[in-house]
Amino acid sequence: MTVKPAPERYPESHFAGAYWGPRREAPDECARRAADFINLLAPCDPSLAHWYKTAKSPKDARKYPLTPPDVNTLTEVFRGGVNREKGGPVFEDLGYRVWFHNGGLPHEGADMRIKCGDYCGATPNSCFMSLPRRGPDAERVLTASVLGHVLRSMAVAWEPDWAVAMSRTHRDMDDENEGGVAAVWLGWVTYFARHWGTVPPLPAPVRIEPVEDKGMLIFLTPEPFSVANPEHVALARRVRGLLAKAGLMRSVIAP
Incomplete structure (x- = not known):
């Protein structure tokens, strides 16, 4: 009898996201912020130092490098990310959406999705990064120091209301608590x-x-936060309660 190999199990997937309310910005203003963010990320980790325009595959993406960032090039990318109905007018109040990739392989690479210039307020503006799930890049990036650098870069470049780096499992648990x-x-x-x-x-x-x-x-913990660790979960609940009393854990428009 042939025994099928067990499916490969990947570690928890992590993300970093920054969110802010309505802010009217032109494509060149969004481009300057994106350029600043990419430059701030560069010393963070080698895997986050090179970014490319979206393409059908990571190999194709390497044909369209965005680093070192050029504001004029990025401005055209944001102009191309306007919201419109097919063949219809541009919805200026919805801002721009763009997507970049670091050229890594599936589960080993990172994506960056930016929504900027939205001033209608239906959904938040954001800079969202899906982070490596496995391999040497993940081992380096998924640390408190590197994730802190990523959020610091987001805070300086995008001036968000709030930002977070966490696993999706942790996020789901946090949603359940609310x-x-x-x-x-x-x-x-x-x-x-x-x-x-x-x-x-x-x-x-x-x-x-x-x-x-x-x-x-x-920073909740110096070591990787895990929902499988009861001490981590208890600490998160205690800290959430203290932050809620301070008025920081308020309801927001879902990102």
Whole structure:
């Protein structure tokens, strides 16, 4: 009898996302922010230092490099990402949507999806990154220090209201805790802009770091946060409660 091999199991998938409310910005303004973000990411990790326009495959994507970032090139990319009905007018209030890739293989690469310039307020503007799931890039990127660098870069370049880096499993658990209400997620690493509210003192081993004069980063644990660790889950619930009392874990438009 032939025994079929068990399907390959991948580690938890992680993402980093920054979110902000209505903000009217032209394509060149979005392009400047994107260029700043790409430049800030470059020293973070080699896998996040090179980005390409979308293509049918990672191999094809390498034909359209975006690094070093050129504002004029990025401006045209954002202009091409306008929202419109086929053959119809442009919906200016919906802003622009673009998608970049770092050229990595499936499950080993990273994607960047940006929605910028939306001022209608139906859904938030965002910079969202799907991070490597396996391989040496994942081992380097999925650390508190690198994810902190990613969120810091997002905060400086995009000036979001809040940002988070976490696993999708952790996000789903956080959604369940909120009873299905769309609220700010508390991740392994979380950022709050200064205008969003004041971060209160938090229990060890939580670490708080300022991001220039823009806001604060919160690191729940120095080691990888896992929903399979009861101590991590208990810590997250305690910290969420303290942040909720401070008015930071408010309901938001679902990203």
